[in-house]
Amino acid sequence: MLGCAAVNCSNRVDKGYKLFSFPKGKRGTKWVDNMRRDKWTPTISSRLCEVSIKIRI
Numbered sequence: 001m002l003g004c005a006a007v008n009c010s011n012r013v014d015k016g017y018k019l020f021s022f023p024k025g026k027r028g029t030k031w032v033d034n035m036r037r038d039k040w041t042p043t044i045s046s047r048l049c050e051v052s053i054k055i056r057i
């Protein structure tokens with residue numbers, strides 16, 4: 001099951017949250033910047049939940 005990649009966030013698909021894959025290009029880069037995770041890059045299976053996206057945009 002997929003879970004949110006944001007720090008301190010444990011929202012998962014099986015808890016009823018929507019999860020989104022990282023967009024390509026500038027928008028995806030902005031998501032990563034806003035996550036403030038050191039030396040972290042999203043993988044093909046990385047997701048952010050709807051809650052974390054709202055906080056970060």
Ligand SMILES: [Zn+2]
Pocket residue numbers: 004005006009010011048049050051052053
């Ligand atoms: Zn989240």
